[in-house]
Amino acid sequence: QLNGEKRNFDFPTTESDRGGYGVNYFFVKNNRFYQFNDVIKVPWTSKELKIEYATFRDKTLPGSEEKWKVKITGYKNEKVAAEMLASMYDASLDQFQPHTWNTPTIWAYYSNYEVWSGNYNFSLVQSNQRAHQVHATKSLVKNYDQLFSLHPSRLMIFNVAPRIVKDEEMMDANNLQEVEVTAGIGMVARQRQRKNIEYLTTDTTALIPKEERPAQQARQVQIRKNFNETAFFFPDLHTDSAGAIEFSFTIPEALTKWKLQTLAQTKELAFGLSTKEVVTQKQLMVQPNAPRFLREGDRMELSAKIVNLTDKEFTGQAQLQLFDATTNQSIDGWFQNMFPNQYFTVAAGASEAVKFPIQVPYLFNKALSWKIIARAGDFGDGEEDAMPVLTNKALVTETLPLNMRGTGTKNFKLDKLLNSSSSETLQHYGLTVEYTSNPAWYAVQSLPYLMEYPYECAEQMWNRYYANSLAAMIANSSPRIKEIFEKWKTKDTSALLSNLQKNQELKSVLLEETPWVMEAKSEDQQKKNIALLFDMVKMSSELSNSFEKLKQLQSENGGFVWFAGGPDDRFITQYIVAGIGHLKKLKAFASGQEAKLKQILASAIPYLDKKLKEDYDRLNRSKTDLKKYVPDNSNIQYLYMRSFFPDFPIAKVSQPAYNYFKKQSQLNWTKQSKYMQGMIALALFRAGDIKTPTDILRSLKETAIVNEELGMYWKDQSNGWFWYQAPIERQSLLIEAFQEITRDQKTVDDLKTWLLKNKQTTDWKTTKATAEACYALLLQGTNWLTNEPNVEIKLGGVSVSSSGASQAEAGTGYVKKTIEGGKVTPAMANISVTVESSKVPLQGDSGSWGAVYWQYFENLDKITTSSTPLKLSKKLFVEKNTDRGPVLMPVNDGDELHVGDKIRVRIELRVDRDMEYVHMKDMRASCLEPVDVLSEYKWQDGLGYYETTKDASTNFFFNSLRKGTFVFEYPLFVTHTGNFSNGITSIQCMYAPEFSSHSEGVRISVSE
Template sequence: MVSRNGRDSNGQDVQIRKNFNETAFFYPNLQTNSKGEIIVSFTMPESLTRWNFMGFAHTKDLKMGQISEEVVTQKELMVMPNMPRFFRENDKMTLSVKVNNVSDINIKGNSSIVFFDPVTQQEITGLFLGRFPNEQEFSVEQGKNTTVDWQIKIPEGMSAVGVRIIAESDKHSDGEERIIPILTNRMLVTETMPLPVSKTGTTEFTMTKLKTNNSTTLRHHRYTLEFTNNPAWYAVQALPYIMEYPYECAEQTFSRYYANILATHIANSDPKIQRVFELWKNTPSSEALMSNLEKNQELKALLLEETPWVLEAQDENERKHRIGLLFDLNRMSKESSDALNKLQKQQKYNGGWAWFKGMPESWYITQHIVTGLGHLDNLGVTEIRKDNKTWNMTKKAIEFIDGEMLQSYKDLKKYCDDKCMAKDNIGYMQIQYLYARSYFIDDVPMNKSTSEAFEYYKAQAQTYWKNKSFYMQGMIALALYRFDEKEVPAKIVASLKEHAIYSEEMGMYWKNESGYYWYQAPIETHALLIEVFDEVADDQVAVEEIKVWLLKQKQTQDWKTTKATAEAIYALLLRGTNLLSDDSMAVIQVGDMTIDPENDPSIKTEAGTGYFKKAWDGELVKPEWGDIKVTKKSNTVSWGAVYWQYF
């Protein structure tokens, strides 16, 4: 008689084999002793099988040798179960076990099978065998084998089972233990419904499949609701990405300055916002600092660690966990000062910046930095004009891009007659120049020769905007509007509306050609078009719709580059920081149940984003939960989703 713990009738432990590694050992670097010997010590896996032993050796002068032998591991009495790789719920099967006798005597004894829960170690043999006994006698002659069989049925509701099989006689014993997965004979289905809300009042949603479900075999598994009240905070949570980007090129040095000076401005703009920063700083393990992918791990069919998004999730998680440190006002002040000093040192005598030290000045990168300084100034960051160092640096850079634009005009006139000059000669750099210059057109005057070139390219933009990309059209619209030219910007806005795609979930967006060049970047394009519809069209409905798309890109992936992140943050904060100070919570009605996170102590909401999640087990789910109502007090963009899972 053998117990389920592997102890025979005499109270002696039966050796139960559990280690079935396919590689016994691998030692890649062995050295001989003074006698030229190598002694290898290892523990053999417990599979009863034939092993290949292979060795390779070489000397310092590359003389080589190798050895290949076979090793057999066996016992005089061996149980060899024919185990499947997995069980499936409700399957009925015959589990066969071969009992081998390689001794020189006949053996009689008892065999037993035990099923147990691998987590709790509790025996559950009855669930698999029913009324059948778990023990059988066997008799096997010397040098031969026999089989013992058990009829089993796989129960429902288990993910894995431990199987322990033992054969034992008076003088011999053997046992084998394995963990076998149990697959459900049903498929887990996850039905999802997004809850995009961008206006005050009550918005209604219907999950038709749940509401009209009348299946008699469907089994509810889980119902989950999640909602983010103020996703604009994701823009703030992205700031550490550009604060800490490690490279020292001019673009990323400026991005560090941009992020730190902007974060300081945000923190000082409203006590509510500063309070959120303090909460993040004092609760570094807060769920607000978790990756959005990790928050929803239980909704995935696979563990997050096994998905292709793992590195992205871990990287985002790391960045968020550093937020508490990064949003310290003293640290941000020092970092912005350091970045500004470094940026001033990188600026050449003529006002331009090179990509990296030692390279020639870049027209593009200088215009990018001038544009960024214009963005900060437009957001109300007073340091751009009030700090003499910063303002002098800005004026020098503007003089440089004026000179580059003038040079491109001179080069064009050199090779072009009047007919050629009337053609489309405005390129990406000239359009970017007009946009960058528009932020400081009244503050930094240009000389007469520069004005001639400026007027030429302005006229070119008015004439040839139709064959430009959406990104370039947006820059032209903003530049011309600031130069008091209203007709063409209005036409550009009308054209952009005609080409836009509208979606309740994704908002308003454009399908544009994406590529490697700066003027083909979709995030930057949509960020700029937010500025167009805000400033030129004063269309706040369109602005909010484009913000939905922009925030969705952050929700589902990332903004990917320091430049894209900086542009997106600027676009989202264009109307000031009031958007961030909105801490009102939506009230959600699921069927006849009200979820009010503001007054429900069981619901923990994130500081800033107002994100929360609530889940219910399958036995509680009702068809009326297919009706959802979301009531909001503000016009800020919010989103959420419900997930209904069933077998």
């Protein structure tokens, strides 16, 4: 008991108290309870190591041989047996991604939490006194060995000495992200450009008097070549008997600041960390400012900074030497290096710039080796490196899509080819035409996707069954169809290639250089599995196997679960039962399967009837105004599903609910989405109502967009998060509605055309969308698969025809022909496409499509913009600082930029349809340096894309590109003076290379 007095309490601290401990005290005054907690900190100084440098230089010469000695001691300066990790790298890399080691913190510190309750005469004490055990979950990510950084936050220690949960010790990587800086020209284009080109060589440098070349002096100056960014990495250094570590290395020759990091540890888990900086420098230093690359025709001043670190002014001479990197021959004269020797005077502790004007010649598009050497009295320095010289010509691909509906003749014109003779520098490379006379077969090639999905949920198990049932029906519908399958397996194996893999030579970037290699391989495998899908013996086995697995996912109450062990799912059940309704309507039950499916229906339909009654009862219990209620999507999906099975009577207890929701749907269809309107129309039509479905379809036609190429579709085509926000499934259902209710074959063919055109530029992404699309395309209305149109394409006097089975692919009727560059003429720009019936009249107004690709070489600054369904516009802006803040000023033709200007590139892209797997490449001038050099995934205005920076271009990869207008911007800095080609911006859909475009080429001028 304390009465106005102070009392001291002594707590002896021992080694066992490392990490700290807590003191809790409380008192009562005036019937009020007070509680306080204190933490006594006892640091883990016994687990600290000291790293001292016995021999070490923080300033040294580039390329010097170093031998350093490190001494490691314990916290009482005692000798210890330790191992050490040591590394040193160029500290300038930290501006991209800081790289710092941390001492592993595995020795826990006390964290106190304790509650004393005064409500029960202090008899209740609550405290947590042990580590929380967190059960580890199995990770599917494979982690490789990484640098130390243990997470102390994984430990929760309460009120006692630490008890480490070893399963929770985690390691964290401090990885340095790579900057990809490789040549920005494609290898294929480079090889093509070199055909029929003779390189110029020179044995002498006529414009430079030999007496001005101090060759003997140059040999005496150290020419720095080794610019490795990592000086050393020693992971396993051990102390000797004296507790010291010695290691030797040769420091690279860059003039820079280096970051040295050492991390030591003992068997007792004591740790020490040290970070130091080392500078490599010389009394006289030459620091060239060379660009990443050059381009043919560029005129520039190659500059270098001469630095004087002495305390006296000096005067000297700098020299530029240029060599062909492949032959090591001097090419100063070819590059018009007319002033290779520049004199300089630099004050003490100052720097001066020297500049060498050069002109990059045409027909030199290979590696250039350069040396800049500076000498003043007894001081000298030099640097040697190489850079690529890119061709100023680009392989340009102009594309012209060829689209037809039905039969007849249609004329097209490739205007740029027609006017190609006006350019003296243009070289034809080739003209390719391809055409698919019956694209409906692409839907057949999608069927294997339904049977391959790896997850055994109810929806995908049903779609495996569904795909095999449709395949059996298709295969048995015509001997001709079976014959086509056999040709695909044996002869036309190219028919089973992924669309991403086709036409590699016509694409702007090789598939292997994109993020979509695996997607292409996946689609390729799906198509090759057609052979398995239409194997009749395997088909029967797959049907039985899929049915048994599907039946196991049906609960005792009749509902299907999504995955085994889960609750029954109303939507999944209605989806599967509606799918059975599709097979019933098509009479597509395989032999022996109808009775099995009736077993499923016998319990699934009563389950769904009961669910609808529960909805009705819930409305009544909540006292909803039944006259104003609008049925939800589940109610409407039920009515659509139920319309397939009038032979299954509705239970009397569910009949009022069915009648109510049918009536409300009939009265409120205008308040529903177009997808739901189609379901309502089919449900009411099958229930005997003619007027309402007719009104619904009339309204749908009035709000639709009809396009000769794209067919009929609706403006709101975006995907959503929910099952009823799916444009592919909606289009498929509306095909079913128009076919069954109005039998409007023209509208049905228009709707089918949009579905197929969607497949041309994208991939149907889900099993559900693929199943519905195949159902609508292959089995609704006219059978497009039986069509075998003859197609003739005329390009001037050259004809390409699908007649004659030797050159046309079976089924799709795909043909392709390439005309060599030497035979291409402007007259081939006038193109006509004729589609005619063969032996059997064509069914329906089916579409067909193809494309013409004209490839040519042209100087970048002479390339004009092209206009296709992809439209590109590129503009440069210079950022000016004003009283109002930064302002962007457009860079117009003839404007002059200045070194140090901040440039903002703005690319405007317009897309008239949804596309997938799109690559956009933006070239830049060699005088421009990118700010964003790390490759990363970006998100902008609802669009996600991958952006990667190369030496000569910035590349954008879009997995999905929706219809609309997009603007992309990124910053650059001007680094060199001269006149430069800025290249072009190009874009291409990798899935359908006929959809491509490019901007015009421009030149930019830069002064000081």
